[in-house]
Amino acid sequence: MKTDFNEKQIQILLIAEKLFAENGFEGTSIRTIAKEADINIAMVSYYFGSKEKLLEALIVYRTSDLKIQMENLSVENLDPIEKIDKLIELYINRIRCNKGIYRILHFEFSSEEMEEKMKILNDVRDRNLKSIETIIHEGQAKGIFRKDVNIPLISPTIMGTFFHFSMNKAYFKKLLKLDTDEAFENYIQTTFKTHIQQTIKALLIYES
Amino acid sequence: MKTDFNEKQIQILLIAEKLFAENGFEGTSIRTIAKEADINIAMVSYYFGSKEKLLEALIVYRTSDLKIQMENLSVENLDPIEKIDKLIELYINRIRCNKGIYRILHFEFSSEEMEEKMKILNDVRDRNLKSIETIIHEGQAKGIFRKDVNIPLISPTIMGTFFHFSMNKAYFKKLLKLDTDEAFENYIQTTFKTHIQQTIKALLIYES
DNA sequence: TACAAAATTAAACAACCGTTTAATTTAAAC
DNA sequence: GTTTAAATTAAACGGTTGTTTAATTTTGTA
Numbered sequence: 001m002k003t004d005f006n007e008k009q010i011q012i013l014l015i016a017e018k019l020f021a022e023n024g025f026e027g028t029s030i031r032t033i034a035k036e037a038d039i040n041i042a043m044v045s046y047y048f049g050s051k052e053k054l055l056e057a058l059i060v061y062r063t064s065d066l067k068i069q070m071e072n073l074s075v076e077n078l079d080p081i082e083k084i085d086k087l088i089e090l091y092i093n094r095i096r097c098n099k100g101i102y103r104i105l106h107f108e109f110s111s112e113e114m115e116e117k118m119k120i121l122n123d124v125r126d127r128n129l130k131s132i133e134t135i136i137h138e139g140q141a142k143g144i145f146r147k148d149v150n151i152p153l154i155s156p157t158i159m160g161t162f163f164h165f166s167m168n169k170a171y172f173k174k175l176l177k178l179d180t181d182e183a184f185e186n187y188i189q190t191t192f193k194t195h196i197q198q199t200i201k202a203l204l205i206y207e208s
Numbered sequence: 209m210k211t212d213f214n215e216k217q218i219q220i221l222l223i224a225e226k227l228f229a230e231n232g233f234e235g236t237s238i239r240t241i242a243k244e245a246d247i248n249i250a251m252v253s254y255y256f257g258s259k260e261k262l263l264e265a266l267i268v269y270r271t272s273d274l275k276i277q278m279e280n281l282s283v284e285n286l287d288p289i290e291k292i293d294k295l296i297e298l299y300i301n302r303i304r305c306n307k308g309i310y311r312i313l314h315f316e317f318s319s320e321e322m323e324e325k326m327k328i329l330n331d332v333r334d335r336n337l338k339s340i341e342t343i344i345h346e347g348q349a350k351g352i353f354r355k356d357v358n359i360p361l362i363s364p365t366i367m368g369t370f371f372h373f374s375m376n377k378a379y380f381k382k383l384l385k386l387d388t389d390e391a392f393e394n395y396i397q398t399t400f401k402t403h404i405q406q407t408i409k410a411l412l413i414y415e416s
Numbered sequence: 417t418a419c420a421a422a423a424t425t426a427a428a429c430a431a432c433c434g435t436t437t438a439a440t441t442t443a444a445a446c
Numbered sequence: 447g448t449t450t451a452a453a454t455t456a457a458a459c460g461g462t463t464g465t466t467t468a469a470t471t472t473t474g475t476a
Contacts, residue, residue: 024232161369164371
């Protein structure tokens, strides 16, 4: 699998990432990409072969450095509750900083057929699950967390809530009176982050 | 707003719902809809005006009875905790039974451009929020729920978790050893439903 | 039965799609 | 400086898109 791209190719990939994230794969034409990237329309086919192979190249380009970003939180010297807080902050910041590719993955690779093909994603997901498991088991051993938590469903709760919130951005901006995009971004990093942290902590600690 | 459709229109709406859910809005052509529904391609424009208005009509058609179910719940004679449980069950069953339209909403209305156009959806969201507000305020008045809950973020937590879980179906089927689609569906209605109920209740009740 | 409204049709419309071609320019190697 | 390969271009290709037209059929009503 090719993982190295020249300057021109990266230029195209970055523009494509932006446009795919904004308008979807089908909603973005090669002509739009070419115009935005200030290149001839034939260059996409010339460099990547086809529009679909451009998307494939983009996934490869982005997931290769996503792997490296993986950090090991579980060895830090913090109590389990602080670790949960930090884990959620990590989650949110990572998605925030790679909004484009996460959006694309979320949309274009949500069909079962596509999901099967992208085994690369499973590695990332498995590692995330392992990290969460380690932290929660530690908290359970210390008697802080309840024993009957459904650990595999923690990650969907965090990520799902985040995606759903930011995917209905226009609605929530109006509802929460967040006039600018900056205000929305700020809300995510403060109030919204706290909401998820509270939610997960409450789920882990609360005895019914 | 028009809410009544004749037989032919409903026939078109149902086919469109299926195709939009399968291939997306942009990925579905009027010609495909016409062929599948066994009508002339001009009939869509004739009955609905345009492709976009067809989508609008579909949303109106599918969300018109949701309103009643939600409002009935808030007046039922149950304590707030039971109402939350019922609300979440309602949410999940509602999405399960109307998978097609919810998939469309989830995917097509995530672009800001689309979201701006379709004001219809805002009414539905506002009504849902109102229902949740009523229930939570009742619980707060009775001293059962905490006062500092971020109510607008409850719905994204429920729906987001559900969507993210079912959108990564293939991964979770393997992870949770759910061999068949029926096993997956059953998992949603039992274990997964309980997880969300516990999560929301914990968030509403737990004092940190 | 006659007439008007509604429904349905095939055809054409202009615009856009992804891709390919063949000619031209640029860059590198000898 | 010449040769060769890579990069870039405008133009054209065949197809599909959503929508409109104008003619025809069906339907309901008086």
